[in-house]
Amino acid sequence: MKGPKQIMLRIDSQLEYVSLVGVALHAFCRDQGLDEMTSYQVQTAAIEAINNAVIHAYSNQPGHAVSIDWRSQDDFIEIGIIDQGTPMAHIPADIEPSPEAESGRGWWIMRRWMDSAEYASAEGQNRVTLTKRISEQP
Amino acid sequence: MEPVCYQETAGVLVAGIRVDRLTADVARKVFDAVAANSQSARAILLDFDQIEFIDSTGIGELILFSRKLKGRKIPFAIAGLHAHLMDLIRMMQLDSIIDFTPSTDQGIGKLQRQIGRDAGQ
Numbered sequence: 001m002k003g004p005k006q007i008m009l010r011i012d013s014q015l016e017y018v019s020l021v022g023v024a025l026h027a028f029c030r031d032q033g034l035d036e037m038t039s040y041q042v043q044t045a046a047i048e049a050i051n052n053a054v055i056h057a058y059s060n061q062p063g064h065a066v067s068i069d070w071r072s073q074d075d076f077i078e079i080g081i082i083d084q085g086t087p088m089a090h091i092p093a094d095i096e097p098s099p100e101a102e103s104g105r106g107w108w109i110m111r112r113w114m115d116s117a118e119y120a121s122a123e124g125q126n127r128v129t130l131t132k133r134i135s136e137q138p
Numbered sequence: 139m140e141p142v143c144y145q146e147t148a149g150v151l152v153a154g155i156r157v158d159r160l161t162a163d164v165a166r167k168v169f170d171a172v173a174a175n176s177q178s179a180r181a182i183l184l185d186f187d188q189i190e191f192i193d194s195t196g197i198g199e200l201i202l203f204s205r206k207l208k209g210r211k212i213p214f215a216i217a218g219l220h221a222h223l224m225d226l227i228r229m230m231q232l233d234s235i236i237d238f239t240p241s242t243d244q245g246i247g248k249l250q251r252q253i254g255r256d257a258g259q
Contacts, residue, residue: 015163105194
């Protein structure tokens with residue numbers, strides 16, 4: 001593994017920017033030595049959280065900031081997704097969605113593919129924190 | 139560039155998705171385009187070979203599209219999905235409600251047989 005790093009990104013609340021952040025996060029993972037599959041999983045989980053900020057916290061309205069705070073240490077990475085929009089009323093229950101369901105998969109993906117996915121809202125700021133432990137990559 | 143290109147092979151409409159991601163910003167446009175261009179199709183094969191990334195919104199749009207085709211009794215399958223995306227599909231158990239085939243040739247063959255069976259009923 002490489003040494004500790006911290007990178008901050010900020011996008012406007014538009015879905016077209018989310019994929020670009022995803023590509024950057026994937027590259028950060030690879031740079032830290034994560035394998036392709038783990039990097040893809042981290043990318044996917046983070047995109048789900050960023051989509052939620054744009055679609056739900058900001059009701060798909062542009063002109064608001066979504067910040068992505070990437071931090072890596074020797075044995076874990078942590079990604080914070082921060083918005084100042086409408087907070088979530090509650091975190092979705094950890095229930096496997098029906099294959100037929102059209103929505104409700106975002107938090108389920110985050111929980112399955114990250115070691116933890118937490119949500120906090122305080123003083124007008126909402127934050128999803130995703131963490132992934134890093135094992136030695138072959 | 140159009141997000142989808144079309145080719146008909148022995149009754150099967152092959153819709154090649156020409157975007158690299160099915161995400162919240164583009165997924166609905168893609169499936170709306172396929173729906174608008176497949177009104178007379180007897181069977182539809184979506185070629186996902188160029189897709190590198192799918193998010194949960196893209197999955198939701200795919201399920202909606204699949205449901206509409208089932209309502210019209212149009213046989214439907216997806217070909218060429220990359221291995222890492224197939225992991226996501228299996229985790230969601232989408233392979234229990236949608237047919238996935240490794241290649242377009244296999245998908246076309248499978249759908250042609252289904253058209254034949256449906257015609258014989």
